[in-house]
Amino acid sequence: MFPPLPARWVIIGNSGSGKSTLAERLGQTLQRPVYDLDLVHWHPDGRKRDEADAKARVAAIAASDAWIIEGVYGWLAEVALVRATRLIWLDIPWDECRAGLLARGLRRGMTPSDQSDLLAWALEYWTRATSSSFMGHERLYLAFTGERAHLRARGDVAAFVP
Numbered sequence: 001m002f003p004p005l006p007a008r009w010v011i012i013g014n015s016g017s018g019k020s021t022l023a024e025r026l027g028q029t030l031q032r033p034v035y036d037l038d039l040v041h042w043h044p045d046g047r048k049r050d051e052a053d054a055k056a057r058v059a060a061i062a063a064s065d066a067w068i069i070e071g072v073y074g075w076l077a078e079v080a081l082v083r084a085t086r087l088i089w090l091d092i093p094w095d096e097c098r099a100g101l102l103a104r105g106l107r108r109g110m111t112p113s114d115q116s117d118l119l120a121w122a123l124e125y126w127t128r129a130t131s132s133s134f135m136g137h138e139r140l141y142l143a144f145t146g147e148r149a150h151l152r153a154r155g156d157v158a159a160f161v162p
Contacts, residue, residue, distance in 0.1 A: 007032070008062070010080050011070040012137045013090030015122040016100035018157050022090065023070040025161045030068070035061050037071020055079050074131030074140055081140060087148040088160070089141045091134070096154055097122055 009026060011019045020036060027034040040057045043049055049057075058079040061067055069080045081087065092100075101122060105115045112119070126134045141148060151157050 007066040008084045009068040009086045009088065010077050010084045011068065011088045011090065012074065012077050012140060013072065013092060014097045014125040014134075015072055015118060016097035016104065017090040017092040018100060018154065019070040019072070019090055022088070022157055022160065023068045027068050029161055032066045032068050034068045034070065037069065037073045037076045040076060041071070041073055072132050074133075074136040078131065078140060081144060084144070085146050087141060087144045087146060089137055089148070089150045090157060091137075091150060091152045092154065092157070094123060094126075
């Protein structure tokens with residue numbers, strides 16, 4: 001008999017690393033609701049949500065029994081990690097993240113110039129010193145005491161969910 005699957009997952013990684021795709025696949029396989037931290041961090045009109053409000057929204061989601069939360073925002077992921085049973089860090093090389101961002105933009109009818117700010121921000125993932133950077137994600141990963149996986153290649157991510 002297999003042990004029960006973890007009920008509460010957090011997926012972190014750079015923009016374009018494949019967090020949303022993995023979360024959706026896991027959500028379908030495990031029959032868990034999926035929550036995107038972008039939708040918590042930003043209002044529908046593009047304004048940033050108040051930090052306290054965003055954290056309260058994540059805490060309310062995390063209070064439920066089963067979920068998958070994905071996003072780049074380490075300061076929000078940290079709120080969910082208090083109740084998470086598993087953490088997945090997608091540590092994907094820049095060229096693959098960039099390709100993922102450009103492909104997503106094309107699906108949304110955007111040009112590379114439309115995405116210039118996001119591409120520049122994502123490129124700084126390895127040099128920024130914030131909770132939403134390589135350094136911040138590494139800190140969360142190393143501090144997490146539950147089950148965890150550090151996936152460094154698209155093939156590893158694809159093989160993670162059958």
